[in-house]
Amino acid sequence: MTDPKEQGDAGTIKPLMKTKTILRNKIHSTLSKKAQAENFEKVAPGTSYWTSKREGQVQLRMGKNPLEDEPPVTVPDLIMSAATKYSHYLAIGSKCKKSWQVLTYIEYYEACRRAAKAFLKVGLERFHGVGIMGINSSEWVIASIGAIMAGGISVGILSSNSPKACQVIAETSEMDVFVVDNDRQLQKVNQIQGYLKHLKAIIQYREDIQKVQPNLYSWKGFLDLADSISDEKLDQIIDTQKPNQCCALVYNQSTSGIPKAIMLSHDNITWTTAATVQSLGYKCPPQGQEVLVSYLPLCFPRIQLLDVWVAISVAGTVYFPSLESGKWSGLPRTPGTGFLMELLREVQPTTFCGIPWVWDRMLDSLKTKHLDSTAFRRRIDRWAMRMGLHTNKRRMMGEIHQPLCFGLAKRLTFEPARKFLGLNHCQQFLNVGMGLPSGTLDFFLSMNMPIMECYGLSECSGLHTVSNLQAYRFLSSGKALPQTHTKVEKDNQNGVGNLSIWGRHVFMGYLRDKQSTETKVDIHGWLHTNDLGFMDFDKFLYFMGNTNDLxxxxxxxxxxxxxxxxxxxxxxxxxxxxxxxxxxxxxxxxxxxxxxxxxxxxxxxxxxxxxxxxxxxxxx
Incomplete structure (x- = not known):
C-alpha cells in the first residue's frame, strides 16, 4: 500500500491551521463538557425512557450511582476527542482508481466541520433529516457526522431501496438534504422530489454530474459553501446539543408495510461505542492502531457502530473500497478473487467483520484451494485442522496449554490460509449477521480463526451481546455489554423464552409512532425484543429465533x-x-x-x- 505520508492533498490543511484547530478544540471541549453536564442535570429527572417526537428528550438508563457510569457525551464530542488526542494518526482512506486518498484525524474532523457548515448554508433545520444513499466512502461518513454536528439527523438509506421507499423515508424524517453517490441514485430522488416539501438540496459525491439542476451540488461545490458560515455559529449549535436527544434515524428494513423509523440518541451511539470497545480487544495508539475495511452497508446500525464510531473511539484506520469495486459483470469468479479479497490482501486489517454470506464464500475458497493441492498437502492440512479444532475447543473451557505440535500446524496450515484470505494480521473475526451454522464455525475454529458471534437489534443501537477471545462459547452470541441486563421471560421446559433487554443502548422510540413505541418499551425501560433464546449458567446468550417466525x-x-x-x-x-x-x-x-x-x-x-x-x- 502507498505510504500515507506520500499521498496527495486530499483534505489536507496547513500546519498553522492544524495548530489553531487543536487549541480551539481543547478549549471548546472543556466548555462543551460543562455545558452538557448542566443540560443533562436539567433534563434527566422526571422524563420518560422513550419518546416519539424528533425533538424529544429521554431519561438515560443510569445506575443507582450515576457517577459510576460512563459520562454522557455527544457525537461531536466523540470525534473532537479523537482529533485532539490522535491528530496526526491516519483516520480514513478511500481508493480512487489505483491510489489512496487519506485523511488524518485532524483533517477528518475539519472535513466534518466543513460539511456541517455547508449543511447550514443550504438550509438544514434542527432535527430535520439528511438522507445518505450510496456505497461506503469517506464522503458517506463525513456527511453523516457533518449532519449531526449541524443539528440535523443522519439518515442512512439502503442503496437498493426503490424510489417509493425513499419517499416514505424522506417524508417521515422531514428530509432537507439528500446525499447520493451516483447518477443512478440521483434519478431516484428526481422521481420523488416533487412530493418532498422539505427538500432543499441534493449532493452527489461520486461521478460527474450529468445534468445541471438548481438544487444539485457536486461534493466539492457543496463543501465550498462552508466558507460563508463562521466557526462560532457552528460551535453554538454544537453546544446546544444534548446526549439524550436524537441524532440518527434507522429504518427497520425487515418490517412489512411502512418501515418504522428508529430514533437513536447521541448517548445511544457514544455509550454503546464505549461499551463495545470495553468488551472487545481493540488496540489504541500508541500501543498499536486498528486497521479495518468498511464494505457492508453503513445504513445498518451494527455495521456503522463498528466501522465508524468504534473506529473513531480507538483511533483506528478505516479503508473504503473503490467505486469500481461495486461493479460486477455477474460472471462467475474464481474462488479467492473479487474486490473484497483484493482489498483485504492490500489493507491487511486487524479486525474483520463478516456476514454469513461472506464467511460461506471464504469457506468455499479455502476448501477449493485444499482440493487443488497435492495428496500429501491435504493430509497435512487435515492433521492440522483436527489439532486446531481440538485445541480451540479445549481453550474455550479454560485450557491454556497448547500441544507441542500446534506451532508446526500454525506455520504449515493456519498462517498460509490466513494469508490467502488477506487476514494474516487479523486478531478478531466478527460475524455481524445472523448466527452461523455449527459446520462453518467448526471449520474456521479448526483453522485457528474463532469467529465471534454477536446479537442485537437496531432498537438497541445494533449490539447487546458480543463474544471475545476471553469469553467464547460455541454457538453462543456472547455476553451482554457492561451495565446492561438481559431477562428471559415465559421460558419453556428447555429454558427458551422471550428476551428483554435494558441499558443505555436502548433506542429513544419510533418516530411519530407512539403506539408501537409503548408496545416495544415498557414503563420500566425494558425493550421487548420478540426474540427467543436462553442463557447458560455463565450468562452466555444463545439466540433461538423470533416469535414472529413461529x-x-x-x-x-x-x-x-x-x-x-x-x-x-x-x-x-x-x-x-x-x-x-x-x-x-x-x-x-x-x-x-x-x-x-x-x-x-x-x-x-x-x-x-x-x-x-x-x-x-x-x-x-
Whole structure:
C-alpha cells in the first residue's frame, strides 16, 4: 500500500491551521463538557425512557450511582476527542482508481466541520433529516457526522431501496438534504422530489454530474459553501446539543408495510461505542492502531457502530473500497478473487467483520484451494485442522496449554490460509449477521480463526451481546455489554423464552409512532425484543429465533423453525440455506438452496438447484 505520508492533498490543511484547530478544540471541549453536564442535570429527572417526537428528550438508563457510569457525551464530542488526542494518526482512506486518498484525524474532523457548515448554508433545520444513499466512502461518513454536528439527523438509506421507499423515508424524517453517490441514485430522488416539501438540496459525491439542476451540488461545490458560515455559529449549535436527544434515524428494513423509523440518541451511539470497545480487544495508539475495511452497508446500525464510531473511539484506520469495486459483470469468479479479497490482501486489517454470506464464500475458497493441492498437502492440512479444532475447543473451557505440535500446524496450515484470505494480521473475526451454522464455525475454529458471534437489534443501537477471545462459547452470541441486563421471560421446559433487554443502548422510540413505541418499551425501560433464546449458567446468550417466525400447523402445534433449519444445514453439507414453511398446513416443508460446486480445474460453477423436501415434524 502507498505510504500515507506520500499521498496527495486530499483534505489536507496547513500546519498553522492544524495548530489553531487543536487549541480551539481543547478549549471548546472543556466548555462543551460543562455545558452538557448542566443540560443533562436539567433534563434527566422526571422524563420518560422513550419518546416519539424528533425533538424529544429521554431519561438515560443510569445506575443507582450515576457517577459510576460512563459520562454522557455527544457525537461531536466523540470525534473532537479523537482529533485532539490522535491528530496526526491516519483516520480514513478511500481508493480512487489505483491510489489512496487519506485523511488524518485532524483533517477528518475539519472535513466534518466543513460539511456541517455547508449543511447550514443550504438550509438544514434542527432535527430535520439528511438522507445518505450510496456505497461506503469517506464522503458517506463525513456527511453523516457533518449532519449531526449541524443539528440535523443522519439518515442512512439502503442503496437498493426503490424510489417509493425513499419517499416514505424522506417524508417521515422531514428530509432537507439528500446525499447520493451516483447518477443512478440521483434519478431516484428526481422521481420523488416533487412530493418532498422539505427538500432543499441534493449532493452527489461520486461521478460527474450529468445534468445541471438548481438544487444539485457536486461534493466539492457543496463543501465550498462552508466558507460563508463562521466557526462560532457552528460551535453554538454544537453546544446546544444534548446526549439524550436524537441524532440518527434507522429504518427497520425487515418490517412489512411502512418501515418504522428508529430514533437513536447521541448517548445511544457514544455509550454503546464505549461499551463495545470495553468488551472487545481493540488496540489504541500508541500501543498499536486498528486497521479495518468498511464494505457492508453503513445504513445498518451494527455495521456503522463498528466501522465508524468504534473506529473513531480507538483511533483506528478505516479503508473504503473503490467505486469500481461495486461493479460486477455477474460472471462467475474464481474462488479467492473479487474486490473484497483484493482489498483485504492490500489493507491487511486487524479486525474483520463478516456476514454469513461472506464467511460461506471464504469457506468455499479455502476448501477449493485444499482440493487443488497435492495428496500429501491435504493430509497435512487435515492433521492440522483436527489439532486446531481440538485445541480451540479445549481453550474455550479454560485450557491454556497448547500441544507441542500446534506451532508446526500454525506455520504449515493456519498462517498460509490466513494469508490467502488477506487476514494474516487479523486478531478478531466478527460475524455481524445472523448466527452461523455449527459446520462453518467448526471449520474456521479448526483453522485457528474463532469467529465471534454477536446479537442485537437496531432498537438497541445494533449490539447487546458480543463474544471475545476471553469469553467464547460455541454457538453462543456472547455476553451482554457492561451495565446492561438481559431477562428471559415465559421460558419453556428447555429454558427458551422471550428476551428483554435494558441499558443505555436502548433506542429513544419510533418516530411519530407512539403506539408501537409503548408496545416495544415498557414503563420500566425494558425493550421487548420478540426474540427467543436462553442463557447458560455463565450468562452466555444463545439466540433461538423470533416469535414472529413461529409456524402454526393445522393441528394447532407451534413450531420454532430456527433449530430445525440449523439442523438441516448441519446434517446435509451441500445445503447452503434452509427455510421452513407450513403455516396452517398439516406438515412442514423445507426450501433448500444448494451450494455451488466446481468441476476439477475448470472453475465452472454448476447451476444452483432448488430442492423442496417434504418432511413431518416428528421426523425432525
Amino acid at each position: 409456524i402454526k400447523l393445522s393441528s394447532g402445534e407451534m413450531v420454532n423453525p430456527f433449530p430445525i433449519e440449523e439442523r438441516v444445514r448441519t446434517r446435509i453439507p451441500i445445503v447452503r440455506y434452509a427455510m421452513l414453511v407450513g403455516q396452517d398446513a398439516p406438515y412442514l416443508c423445507a426450501l433448500l438452496t444448494l451450494k455451488k460446486q466446481f468441476k476439477g480445474q475448470e472453475r465452472r460453477p454448476m447451476d444452483k438447484a432448488l430442492a423442496i423436501t417434504t418432511m413431518r415434524t416428528v421426523s425432525l
